[in-house]
Amino acid sequence: MALTHAQVQELADRICSILISHAAHGLATSALEGMGEITLRDSLVVAAAATGAQIKQAWILKREVLPAGWTDAAVDLVIYRTGNQGAVKEVGGVELKWWRQNDKGNASNRRRDLIKDFIRAASLYPAVDDFTFVALLSTEVSWTSTTATQGADSAAMALLTGSGSKVWNLNTLSGSPAVKGAIRFLNGKVPIPNIFHSKLLSTLELHFASGRSAFAKVWLVKKPQNTHFCSPQEIGAILQ
Numbered sequence: 001m002a003l004t005h006a007q008v009q010e011l012a013d014r015i016c017s018i019l020i021s022h023a024a025h026g027l028a029t030s031a032l033e034g035m036g037e038i039t040l041r042d043s044l045v046v047a048a049a050a051t052g053a054q055i056k057q058a059w060i061l062k063r064e065v066l067p068a069g070w071t072d073a074a075v076d077l078v079i080y081r082t083g084n085q086g087a088v089k090e091v092g093g094v095e096l097k098w099w100r101q102n103d104k105g106n107a108s109n110r111r112r113d114l115i116k117d118f119i120r121a122a123s124l125y126p127a128v129d130d131f132t133f134v135a136l137l138s139t140e141v142s143w144t145s146t147t148a149t150q151g152a153d154s155a156a157m158a159l160l161t162g163s164g165s166k167v168w169n170l171n172t173l174s175g176s177p178a179v180k181g182a183i184r185f186l187n188g189k190v191p192i193p194n195i196f197h198s199k200l201l202s203t204l205e206l207h208f209a210s211g212r213s214a215f216a217k218v219w220l221v222k223k224p225q226n227t228h229f230c231s232p233q234e235i236g237a238i239l240q
Contacts, residue, residue, distance in 0.1 A: 001057075002130055003055075003091070003129075003130040007051070007055055008130060008131050010051055011048065011051045011092075012201040012218040012220070014051055015043075015044060015047045015048075015094065016202040016216045017216075018044075019043060019135060019204075020205075021043075022035060022043060023137060023206055023215075026214075027214065035100075037076075037096060037098050040098055040137060041076050041077065041096060045061050045077065048061050058081070059079050059080065060079070061079055061080075062077070063077055064076065065077075065078040067124060071188075071190075072186060072190045075093045075120070076093075076095055076096040077094040078092075078093045078094075079091040079093070090128040091128060091129055091130050091131075092131040093121065093128055094132075094133045095117040095120055095121050095133070095134045096135045097113065097117055097135070099138035099142040100139050101142055102139065103145070107149070108178060110142070110146045111147070111156070111157065112182050113182075114136065115178050116185060118134055118196070118198060118221055119186055119190070119193070121133065121196075121221035122168075122223045123190050125223040126223055131220060132221045132222070133220060135217070136217045136218075137214065137216050138215060139214050140205075147160060147161055152177055153176045153177060153179075156168075156176040156179050163200060165198070165199045167195065167197055170183065170193075170194055170195070171234075171237075174238045183239060187235055191229040191230075192229060192230045193227050193228070194229070195223075195227040196222060196227065197222045197223075197224060198219045198221050198222075199219060
Protein backbone atom coordinates (compact mmCIF):
# COMPACT_ATOMS: atom_id res chain seq x y z
CA MET A 1 0.00 0.00 0.00
CA ALA A 2 1.39 3.37 -1.04
CA LEU A 3 2.07 5.96 1.61
CA THR A 4 -0.27 8.93 1.87
CA HIS A 5 1.06 12.49 1.70
CA ALA A 6 0.44 12.74 5.46
CA GLN A 7 2.51 9.62 6.14
CA VAL A 8 5.39 10.89 3.99
CA GLN A 9 5.23 14.19 5.88
CA GLU A 10 5.18 12.32 9.20
CA LEU A 11 8.35 10.43 8.29
CA ALA A 12 10.08 13.66 7.23
CA ASP A 13 9.09 15.24 10.56
CA ARG A 14 10.40 12.26 12.51
CA ILE A 15 13.74 12.35 10.70
CA CYS A 16 13.99 16.08 11.35
CA SER A 17 13.15 15.62 15.03
CA ILE A 18 15.68 12.90 15.68
CA LEU A 19 18.46 14.74 13.84
CA ILE A 20 17.86 17.92 15.82
CA SER A 21 17.83 15.89 19.04
CA HIS A 22 21.37 14.75 18.24
CA ALA A 23 22.32 18.39 17.66
CA ALA A 24 20.85 19.38 21.04
CA HIS A 25 22.83 16.63 22.76
CA GLY A 26 26.00 17.61 20.91
CA LEU A 27 25.64 21.26 21.82
CA ALA A 28 24.93 20.42 25.47
CA THR A 29 28.03 18.25 25.75
CA SER A 30 30.29 20.33 23.50
CA ALA A 31 30.57 17.23 21.29
CA LEU A 32 28.79 18.55 18.20
CA GLU A 33 31.94 18.92 16.12
CA GLY A 34 32.96 15.32 16.74
CA MET A 35 29.61 13.75 15.93
CA GLY A 36 29.86 11.45 12.91
CA GLU A 37 27.48 10.55 10.10
CA ILE A 38 27.35 6.93 11.30
CA THR A 39 25.48 8.07 14.41
CA LEU A 40 23.08 10.07 12.27
CA ARG A 41 22.50 7.14 9.90
CA ASP A 42 21.48 5.05 12.90
CA SER A 43 18.96 7.74 13.81
CA LEU A 44 17.41 7.52 10.33
CA VAL A 45 16.71 3.84 11.00
CA VAL A 46 15.06 4.68 14.32
CA ALA A 47 12.82 7.33 12.75
CA ALA A 48 11.80 5.04 9.89
CA ALA A 49 11.12 2.12 12.23
CA ALA A 50 8.89 4.31 14.40
CA THR A 51 6.90 5.45 11.36
CA GLY A 52 6.57 1.91 10.05
CA ALA A 53 5.32 0.70 13.43
CA GLN A 54 2.80 3.53 13.68
CA ILE A 55 1.23 2.78 10.27
CA LYS A 56 1.56 -1.00 10.81
CA GLN A 57 3.96 -1.54 7.91
CA ALA A 58 6.49 -4.37 8.21
CA TRP A 59 9.30 -2.41 6.61
CA ILE A 60 12.75 -3.80 5.96
CA LEU A 61 15.37 -1.12 6.67
CA LYS A 62 18.83 -1.28 5.13
CA ARG A 63 21.70 1.17 5.52
CA GLU A 64 24.24 1.92 2.81
CA VAL A 65 22.56 0.27 -0.17
CA LEU A 66 24.15 0.49 -3.62
CA PRO A 67 21.36 0.65 -6.23
CA ALA A 68 21.64 -1.56 -9.30
CA GLY A 69 23.82 0.03 -11.96
CA TRP A 70 25.39 2.59 -9.63
CA THR A 71 29.12 2.75 -9.02
CA ASP A 72 29.04 5.80 -6.75
CA ALA A 73 28.68 5.65 -2.96
CA ALA A 74 25.76 3.78 -1.41
CA VAL A 75 22.44 5.39 -0.43
CA ASP A 76 22.39 6.05 3.32
CA LEU A 77 19.02 4.38 4.00
CA VAL A 78 16.63 2.40 1.81
CA ILE A 79 13.23 1.23 3.05
CA TYR A 80 11.59 -1.89 1.58
CA ARG A 81 8.20 -3.57 1.92
CA THR A 82 7.21 -7.14 1.15
CA GLY A 83 4.57 -7.22 -1.58
CA ASN A 84 2.48 -9.93 -3.18
CA GLN A 85 4.01 -13.40 -3.33
CA GLY A 86 6.95 -12.25 -1.22
CA ALA A 87 8.27 -9.74 -3.73
CA VAL A 88 10.34 -7.00 -2.08
CA LYS A 89 9.69 -3.44 -3.28
CA GLU A 90 11.51 -0.24 -2.43
CA VAL A 91 9.38 2.22 -0.48
CA GLY A 92 11.89 5.06 -0.41
CA GLY A 93 15.42 6.21 0.20
CA VAL A 94 17.19 8.87 2.27
CA GLU A 95 20.44 10.69 1.55
CA LEU A 96 22.09 12.34 4.54
CA LYS A 97 24.52 15.24 4.96
CA TRP A 98 26.11 16.67 8.12
CA TRP A 99 27.60 20.18 7.91
CA ARG A 100 29.71 21.43 10.79
CA GLN A 101 32.60 23.22 9.06
CA ASN A 102 32.31 26.98 8.85
CA ASP A 103 35.30 27.81 6.65
CA LYS A 104 34.42 29.62 3.45
CA GLY A 105 37.36 28.04 1.68
CA ASN A 106 35.55 24.68 1.45
CA ALA A 107 32.06 26.11 1.02
CA SER A 108 32.06 25.34 -2.70
CA ASN A 109 32.80 21.68 -1.96
CA ARG A 110 29.94 21.52 0.55
CA ARG A 111 27.57 23.03 -2.01
CA ARG A 112 28.72 20.53 -4.63
CA ASP A 113 28.37 17.56 -2.29
CA LEU A 114 24.85 18.49 -1.19
CA ILE A 115 23.74 18.97 -4.80
CA LYS A 116 25.24 15.55 -5.54
CA ASP A 117 22.83 14.11 -2.98
CA PHE A 118 19.90 15.89 -4.62
CA ILE A 119 20.85 14.46 -8.02
CA ARG A 120 21.34 11.00 -6.52
CA ALA A 121 17.93 11.18 -4.81
CA ALA A 122 16.30 12.20 -8.09
CA SER A 123 18.08 9.34 -9.85
CA LEU A 124 16.79 6.86 -7.27
CA TYR A 125 13.22 8.17 -7.37
CA PRO A 126 11.93 6.10 -10.34
CA ALA A 127 12.99 2.89 -8.56
CA VAL A 128 10.97 3.55 -5.38
CA ASP A 129 7.24 3.52 -4.70
CA ASP A 130 6.79 6.55 -2.48
CA PHE A 131 9.60 9.02 -1.77
CA THR A 132 13.23 10.03 -1.85
CA PHE A 133 14.51 12.42 0.81
CA VAL A 134 17.62 14.50 1.28
CA ALA A 135 18.22 15.17 4.99
CA LEU A 136 20.67 17.73 6.35
CA LEU A 137 21.88 18.52 9.84
CA SER A 138 23.90 21.72 9.96
CA THR A 139 25.21 24.32 12.32
CA GLU A 140 23.86 27.74 11.47
CA VAL A 141 27.34 29.11 10.87
CA SER A 142 28.11 26.33 8.41
CA TRP A 143 24.80 26.83 6.59
CA THR A 144 25.34 30.56 6.24
CA SER A 145 28.97 30.30 5.14
CA THR A 146 27.96 27.69 2.55
CA THR A 147 24.72 29.02 1.06
CA ALA A 148 25.11 32.81 1.36
CA THR A 149 26.98 33.34 -1.89
CA GLN A 150 26.55 36.06 -4.51
CA GLY A 151 28.69 34.17 -7.01
CA ALA A 152 27.85 31.73 -9.77
CA ASP A 153 26.26 29.27 -7.32
CA SER A 154 23.65 31.79 -6.18
CA ALA A 155 20.88 30.47 -8.47
CA ALA A 156 21.31 26.92 -7.17
CA MET A 157 21.45 28.15 -3.57
CA ALA A 158 18.22 30.09 -4.10
CA LEU A 159 16.53 26.79 -4.98
CA LEU A 160 18.03 25.21 -1.89
CA THR A 161 17.08 27.95 0.57
CA GLY A 162 13.66 28.84 -0.86
CA SER A 163 10.31 27.49 0.29
CA GLY A 164 7.76 25.59 -1.79
CA SER A 165 8.40 23.34 -4.78
CA LYS A 166 11.54 24.09 -6.80
CA VAL A 167 12.53 22.99 -10.30
CA TRP A 168 16.17 22.07 -10.92
CA ASN A 169 16.93 22.24 -14.63
CA LEU A 170 20.54 21.15 -15.02
CA ASN A 171 20.90 22.83 -18.39
CA THR A 172 19.74 26.14 -16.94
CA LEU A 173 22.00 25.68 -13.92
CA SER A 174 25.08 24.70 -15.93
CA GLY A 175 26.76 28.01 -15.01
CA SER A 176 26.90 26.94 -11.37
CA PRO A 177 30.29 25.45 -10.40
CA ALA A 178 28.61 23.39 -7.67
CA VAL A 179 26.09 21.89 -10.11
CA LYS A 180 28.74 21.31 -12.75
CA GLY A 181 31.07 19.75 -10.18
CA ALA A 182 28.32 17.42 -8.93
CA ILE A 183 27.54 16.30 -12.47
CA ARG A 184 31.20 15.80 -13.30
CA PHE A 185 31.67 13.67 -10.19
CA LEU A 186 28.54 11.54 -10.82
CA ASN A 187 28.98 11.19 -14.58
CA GLY A 188 29.20 7.52 -15.49
CA LYS A 189 28.47 6.43 -11.91
CA VAL A 190 24.79 7.34 -11.53
CA PRO A 191 22.07 8.13 -14.10
CA ILE A 192 21.69 11.92 -14.12
CA PRO A 193 18.20 13.41 -14.70
CA ASN A 194 17.92 16.52 -16.84
CA ILE A 195 15.29 18.00 -14.51
CA PHE A 196 14.14 17.20 -10.98
CA HIS A 197 11.94 18.84 -8.35
CA SER A 198 12.56 19.46 -4.66
CA LYS A 199 10.35 20.62 -1.79
CA LEU A 200 11.36 21.40 1.78
CA LEU A 201 9.02 19.23 3.88
CA SER A 202 10.35 19.73 7.37
CA THR A 203 12.73 21.96 9.29
CA LEU A 204 13.54 22.33 12.98
CA GLU A 205 15.90 24.84 14.59
CA LEU A 206 17.80 25.27 17.83
CA HIS A 207 18.71 28.78 18.93
CA PHE A 208 20.59 29.83 22.06
CA ALA A 209 21.42 33.23 23.52
CA SER A 210 25.10 32.24 23.39
CA GLY A 211 24.84 32.12 19.61
CA ARG A 212 25.32 28.37 19.26
CA SER A 213 22.62 27.04 16.99
CA ALA A 214 21.81 24.24 14.57
CA PHE A 215 18.96 23.02 12.45
CA ALA A 216 17.74 19.99 10.54
CA LYS A 217 16.04 19.98 7.15
CA VAL A 218 14.39 17.30 5.04
CA TRP A 219 13.57 17.78 1.36
CA LEU A 220 11.40 15.61 -0.84
CA VAL A 221 13.06 15.06 -4.22
CA LYS A 222 11.25 13.79 -7.33
CA LYS A 223 12.08 13.05 -10.95
CA PRO A 224 8.89 13.88 -12.90
CA GLN A 225 7.68 11.43 -15.53
CA ASN A 226 8.18 13.89 -18.39
CA THR A 227 11.92 14.15 -17.67
CA HIS A 228 14.72 11.85 -18.79
CA PHE A 229 18.19 10.77 -17.87
CA CYS A 230 20.85 12.74 -19.68
CA SER A 231 22.71 11.21 -22.58
CA PRO A 232 26.53 11.43 -22.69
CA GLN A 233 26.12 14.19 -25.29
CA GLU A 234 23.83 16.22 -23.01
CA ILE A 235 26.19 15.84 -20.09
CA GLY A 236 29.10 16.87 -22.29
CA ALA A 237 27.23 20.03 -23.29
CA ILE A 238 26.51 20.92 -19.65
CA LEU A 239 30.15 20.38 -18.66
CA GLN A 240 31.57 22.60 -21.41
